[in-house]
Amino acid sequence: xxxxxxxxxxxxxxxxxxxxxxxxxxxxxYTQYVETRRTFEELKSLVIDVNVLMDYxxxxxxxxxxxxxxxxxxxxxxxxVTKDVEYQTTAYGVFVTSINGVKNVAETPTSGRAWxxxxxxxxxxxxxxxxxxxxxxxxxxxxxxxxxxxxxxFSF
Amino acid sequence: MDxxxxxxxxxxxxxxxxxxxxxxxxxxxxxxxxxxMNIEFTSLIxxxxxxxxxxxxxxxLGTLVMFVNGFLSPYGFAGVVLPxxxxxxxxxxxxxxxxxxxxxxxxxxxxxxxxxxLGAFLTFIYDVVTNLGTAVYLSSSMPFxxxxxxxxxxxxxPSIMHIxxxxxxxxxxxxxxxxxxxxxxxxxxxx
Numbered sequence: 001x002x003x004x005x006x007x008x009x010x011x012x013x014x015x016x017x018x019x020x021x022x023x024x025x026x027x028x029x030y031t032q033y034v035e036t037r038r039t040f041e042e043l044k045s046l047v048i049d050v051n052v053l054m055d056y057x058x059x060x061x062x063x064x065x066x067x068x069x070x071x072x073x074x075x076x077x078x079x080x081v082t083k084d085v086e087y088q089t090t091a092y093g094v095f096v097t098s099i100n101g102v103k104n105v106a107e108t109p110t111s112g113r114a115w116x117x118x119x120x121x122x123x124x125x126x127x128x129x130x131x132x133x134x135x136x137x138x139x140x141x142x143x144x145x146x147x148x149x150x151x152x153x154f155s156f
Numbered sequence: 157m158d159x160x161x162x163x164x165x166x167x168x169x170x171x172x173x174x175x176x177x178x179x180x181x182x183x184x185x186x187x188x189x190x191x192x193m194n195i196e197f198t199s200l201i202x203x204x205x206x207x208x209x210x211x212x213x214x215x216x217l218g219t220l221v222m223f224v225n226g227f228l229s230p231y232g233f234a235g236v237v238l239p240x241x242x243x244x245x246x247x248x249x250x251x252x253x254x255x256x257x258x259x260x261x262x263x264x265x266x267x268x269x270x271x272x273x274l275g276a277f278l279t280f281i282y283d284v285v286t287n288l289g290t291a292v293y294l295s296s297s298m299p300f301x302x303x304x305x306x307x308x309x310x311x312x313x314p315s316i317m318h319i320x321x322x323x324x325x326x327x328x329x330x331x332x333x334x335x336x337x338x339x340x341x342x343x344x345x346x347x
Contacts, residue, residue, distance in 0.1 A: 010270050013277040020280060021319065024312040031309055 046070055048141040050077050051120075056102055057113065057149035074117055074145045075134035093133020102149055111153035120144035171341055172209050176217060179205055183221045190230045194318035198222065199279060200325050200333075202245050203252035207330070208337045211253020218245030240289030244282035251278055259334075268327050275326025276319050283315040284308070 050072075052064045066080040075094050079085060086098035096115040097104045106112040117134045118127035120143070127146055130137055139145070183201040198221050206214025222245045226238035234241060255274060259267070287307040294303035 006270075010273045014273045017273075017276045017280045017319065021312070021316060024308060025316065027309045028312040 048072070048139060048143075050139050050142070051144040052077050052081050053144065053146040053148075054081065054099070055146060055148040055150075057151075068139065072139050073135045074119070074137045074139060077139060077145055078117075078134065078147055090133075093136045096134065096147070099147060099149070110155060111151065113149060113151050115147055115149050116152070118146040118148060120146070172213070175337065175341065176205065176209055176213050180217050180220055183217060184224055187221055187225045188228055188230065193231070194314050195321055196318075197325070198225070198245060199248050199275075199282065199322055200329060202249040203255075203274075203278065203326065204330055204333050204337065206249040206252020206254075207256030207259060207334050208341070210256070211250040214249025214252040215246040216249070218242070218249040221245070236293045237286055237289035240286050240292075244285040247285070248278045248282060256334075267331050271330040272323050272327025275330075276323040278326075279319045279322040280315070283311065283318055287311045287315075 046069060047067050048070050049065065049067055052066055054062045054064065064081045066077055068076055068080050072080075075087075075096075078096070078099070082100055084098075084100045085096060086103070087094045087096045089095075096117075099115055102115075104112065104114040116129070119130050119137065120126075121128040134145075179201055183198050186197045186201075198218065202214045202218035202221070204214075205217045219242050222238070222242045226234035226241060251274070259270075288304065290307040290311065291300060291304035294307060297303075298306075
């Protein structure tokens with residue numbers, strides 16, 4: 001066998017192996033992609049996207065787009081934004097007392113500053129106080145909630 | 157009066173048989189050791205045995221080692237894949253024999269590249285053949301064509317590891333090993 005033919009033979013063998021393995025590898029990763037995509041679609045039905053607005057009451061505001069498990073509450077959405085949350089559990093649900101180090105302050109027995117939460121009512125296009133604890137409201141897909149540090153006062 | 161040629165041939169056969177037995181034992185020992193999957197020396201030893209002692213000897217060594225491996229492998233009983241493993245290893249031994257007839261044992265870069273390419277090609281063929289066995293096994297629960305495609309695709313990552321390992325091994329070791337084995341045979345015959 002001449003040197004040229006011999007070289008050609010071995011180059012051909014090498015290219016055959018390379019092309020076959022490249023094709024099979026592509027097929028392997030395609031099947032992995034299809035599998036991952038299917039899993040992703042399944043998981044997507046188990047989670048929802050929500051928007052959380054943090055308002056520190058001093059002009060500092062920030063929007064957070066979070067993905068939470070379906071069935072999560074407005075309080076879960078807050079915990080998705082930050083873990084630095086202090087709260088009390090009461091008979092009515094959780095009451096947030098501090099977020100990111102900003103604590104509720106009672107200036108008088110009937111007034112002060114505290115973290116309150118609001119729900120964005122898309123029909124009226126207004127932030128709405130639902131008058132319930134944050135862990136009592138089950139989020140719907142694409143809901144927007146606001147956590148606002150603001151002054152409060154009430155009278156008996 | 158003894159025929160000197162016949163006595164030389166008898167000595168040669170005894171030496172070859174001895175070498176084949178030792179190689180089979182070494183190969184079997186290596187094959188049965190706990191080791192990472194597809195990191196093996198049986199292909200190389202079958203191929204080299206084929207080159208030095210002829211294709212039949214290479215195929216015989218491959219058959220014996222894979223047969224025992226099929227039952228005692230650290231990865232468990234090979235089952236229906238066993239005949240395919242044997243067939244793959246027979247092919248490697250036979251190709252070793254054919255290559256031995258045209259190979260040059262000079263320590264030249266071209267020869268190292270040739271054995272590297274042969275290592276990759278033969279390992280690829282071996283993996284395709286054994287994946288065929290896996291497809292036969294899987295075909296009990298799905299159509300054979302689907303089983304074959306699944307076996308080929310899912311086996312690609314171990315196969316790449318196998319091909320890379322054997323390419324390196326064949327490329328680096330074949331020529332020096334063949335030279336060493338041939339020298340051993342000649343030296344023993346001369347003494």
